[in-house]
Amino acid sequence: NAGVTQTPKFQVLKTGQSMTLQCAQDMNHNSMYWYRQDPGMGLRLIYYSASEGTTDKGEVPNGYNVSRLNKREFSLRLESAAPSQTSVYFCASSGDIGQETQYFGPGTRLLVL
Amino acid sequence: QKEVEQNSGPLSVPEGAIASLNCTYSDRGSQSFFWYRQYSGKSPELIMFIYSNGDKEDGRFTAQLNKASQYVSLLIRDSQPSDSATYLCALRNGGSYIPTFGRGTSLIVHP
Numbered sequence: 001n002a003g004v005t006q007t008p009k010f011q012v013l014k015t016g017q018s019m020t021l022q023c024a025q026d027m028n029h030n031s032m033y034w035y036r037q038d039p040g041m042g043l044r045l046i047y048y049s050a051s052e053g054t055t056d057k058g059e060v061p062n063g064y065n066v067s068r069l070n071k072r073e074f075s076l077r078l079e080s081a082a083p084s085q086t087s088v089y090f091c092a093s094s095g096d097i098g099q100e101t102q103y104f105g106p107g108t109r110l111l112v113l
Numbered sequence: 114q115k116e117v118e119q120n121s122g123p124l125s126v127p128e129g130a131i132a133s134l135n136c137t138y139s140d141r142g143s144q145s146f147f148w149y150r151q152y153s154g155k156s157p158e159l160i161m162f163i164y165s166n167g168d169k170e171d172g173r174f175t176a177q178l179n180k181a182s183q184y185v186s187l188l189i190r191d192s193q194p195s196d197s198a199t200y201l202c203a204l205r206n207g208g209s210y211i212p213t214f215g216r217g218t219s220l221i222v223h224p
Binding site for chain 2: 040100106
């Protein structure tokens with residue numbers, strides 16, 4: 001049981017390049033989330049997906065897009081990376097109300113030059 | 114705007130002491146409260162959750178919730194150097210499954 005997995009673990013991009021961060025969970029969870037974490041800023045929600053086929057914006061969605069490919073997978077895409085997107089990105093998943101603990105992936109460390 | 118306030122710290126305590134971490138919140142509709150621990154360079158992991166006013170104990174950890182005063186605390190008894198981490202408070206409004214996180218409190222337990 002792997003829980004929540006993320007790829008890649010670390011990535012360096014140049015300004016303007018694009019990339020997709022991958023996330024998968026094997027806990028049969030309905031809800032999945034993408035967060036970014038910057039020093040002193042805590043966890044900020046980028047996008048979330050309540051269930052397969054639905055996605056919604058979180059607190060800081062600008063510059064990002066997401067795809068809920070199926071129940072297991074939820075990807076985050078940066079179309080044109082900017083230095084302000086240098087951060088650590090965490091994917092998380094949770095079950096329904098009453099099973100609401102969030103389980104986090106190991107994170108992706110992104111550096112945009 | 115849902116706000117969750119935590120003192121960023123660092124909170125420094127000697128080994129064996131009780132560490133007290135506090136979190137205040139503004140949304141009176143908050144119903145579920147969580148404490149996550151995050152080691153440096155790692156992802157957050159759940160320590161405890163609490164839904165009802167009062168205390169909830171799990172081993173060396175005790176969560177305390179006071180909805181009237183809008184605060185939730187985490188007590189760590191017999192603190193160990195391995196408890197050194199950042200502790201994130203999170204809460205969820207009854208009408209949403211999206212939690213709101215505080216910025217975390219850094220705890221240092223020195224031998």
